[in-house]
Amino acid sequence: DTIPRFGTETPHEAKLAELMDNIDAWGLNIFDVHNYSQSHSLTSVMYTIFKKRNLIETFRISPQKLINYLVTLESHYLDVPYHCSIHAADVTQAIHVLLLIPSFENTFTDLEILAALFAAAIHDVDHPGVTNQYLINSDNELALMYNDTSVLENHSLAVAFKLLQNEDCDFIENLSDEQRKILRQISIDMVLATDMSKHGAIMQTIQSFHQSLKAKQCKDSNSNSSTNDSLVLTEQKERVQLLREMLHCADLSNPTKHLSIYTQWVDRIMDEFHYQGDRERSAGMPISPMCNRRTADIEMAQIGFIQAIVEPLWQMWAQLVYPHCQQMLDNIDSNRQWYEYQISNRSSRNNT
Numbered sequence: 001d002t003i004p005r006f007g008t009e010t011p012h013e014a015k016l017a018e019l020m021d022n023i024d025a026w027g028l029n030i031f032d033v034h035n036y037s038q039s040h041s042l043t044s045v046m047y048t049i050f051k052k053r054n055l056i057e058t059f060r061i062s063p064q065k066l067i068n069y070l071v072t073l074e075s076h077y078l079d080v081p082y083h084c085s086i087h088a089a090d091v092t093q094a095i096h097v098l099l100l101i102p103s104f105e106n107t108f109t110d111l112e113i114l115a116a117l118f119a120a121a122i123h124d125v126d127h128p129g130v131t132n133q134y135l136i137n138s139d140n141e142l143a144l145m146y147n148d149t150s151v152l153e154n155h156s157l158a159v160a161f162k163l164l165q166n167e168d169c170d171f172i173e174n175l176s177d178e179q180r181k182i183l184r185q186i187s188i189d190m191v192l193a194t195d196m197s198k199h200g201a202i203m204q205t206i207q208s209f210h211q212s213l214k215a216k217q218c219k220d221s222n223s224n225s226s227t228n229d230s231l232v233l234t235e236q237k238e239r240v241q242l243l244r245e246m247l248h249c250a251d252l253s254n255p256t257k258h259l260s261i262y263t264q265w266v267d268r269i270m271d272e273f274h275y276q277g278d279r280e281r282s283a284g285m286p287i288s289p290m291c292n293r294r295t296a297d298i299e300m301a302q303i304g305f306i307q308a309i310v311e312p313l314w315q316m317w318a319q320l321v322y323p324h325c326q327q328m329l330d331n332i333d334s335n336r337q338w339y340e341y342q343i344s345n346r347s348s349r350n351n352t
């Protein structure tokens with residue numbers, strides 16, 4: 001039986017086709033994709049990107065096995081407000097767009113691109129909608145299993161690779177042993193780097209790492225080749241470091257999107273944090289930061305998130321690929337201003 005155009009059967013194929021015309025754009029509305037793909041945004045986004053990047057031919061992937069894997073992976077994302085399959089689809093599409101930046105035209109091998117997209121798709125699978133700290137504080141089985149270390153990230157990796165052992169889901173069966181080893185190595189590295197407790201370490205190294213890359217890029221531009229814009233990294237280690245940063249950026253990209261998309265993600269993360277806070281409160285545990293719905297200041301928390309985490313990270317990234325990520329910085333700025341305006345409005349409302 002033939003495979004549907006976007007990997008999943010949907011009565012809205014024409015509308016989905018219209019949306020998928022924007023698969024290369026930062027402005028793609030992933031919530032519309034989810035609705036018109038019958039809640040298969042992760043499957044349809046990944047399948048469309050794989051076809052567009054010719055990865056199915058390059059790695060002799062069985063389309064049916066790819067679909068089997070993606071549908072199974074998608075079904076292992078839980079129905080939690082934020083860390084659900086739409087977030088995985090969102091991050092996957094984001095990393096696809098970041099990989100399209102001209103600076104990376106000649107940077108990554110096909111295998112590294114395959115690994116990066118795979119890592120994005122799997123990075124939060126089976127996420128229970130609570131933080132690592134909550135799992136540790138509540139003596140959860142997962143914290144016991146992973147010795148309190150990057151518990152959620154280790155768990156998502158283990159689940160994703162377990163699903164791959166399923167004969168009719170093994171879409172990488174035609175990769176050589178060496179290629180499978182590299183794909184596994186890069187995916188593990190990238191997903192473990194999405195643990196927010198690693199954010200500080202990434203910010204420590206990003207400055208000097210990017211300066212060294214820019215220095216090399218300048219040398220290339222003397223060769224007045226058309227690709228003087230592109231970053232050439234001879235070491236796989238350096239390319240993986242760049243991919244690690246790229247997935248972290250994609251994971252923290254909500255404030256870089258149009259306000260109408262960003263605010264939907266804010267609602268979802270706050271639902272998830274407040275539900276965790278409810279569980280902590282009823283268990284007599286201390287309530288985690290930003291998880292208490294009774295004292296929440298959502299606008300202030302987002303301004304803090306943007307100023308402390310998202311803007312500094314994206315400024316480093318935008319500097320490396322200048323002028324290609326200006327839209328992200330502009331959206332961060334206008335979104336922060338919008339939240340500041342909400343706060344100023346709120347105080348004047350109280351004065352009336």
Ligand SMILES: COc1ccc(/C=N/OC[C@H](O)CN2C[C@@H](C)O[C@@H](C)C2)cc1OC1CCCC1
Pocket residue numbers: 130131132196252254255265266269270273288289290301302305
């Ligand atoms: C759109 O807004 C967001 C989008 C993603 C995220 C992702 N967070 O990472 C997931 C982990 O849970 C990380 N932290 C949990 C927290 C309780 O403690 C931190 C030390 C670790 C957060 C967002 O806003 C948050 C921050 C400010 C208001 C809520």
Ligand SMILES: [Mg+2]
Pocket residue numbers: 123124152194195
């Ligand atoms: Mg995560």
Ligand SMILES: [Zn+2]
Pocket residue numbers: 087091123124194251
């Ligand atoms: Zn994530």
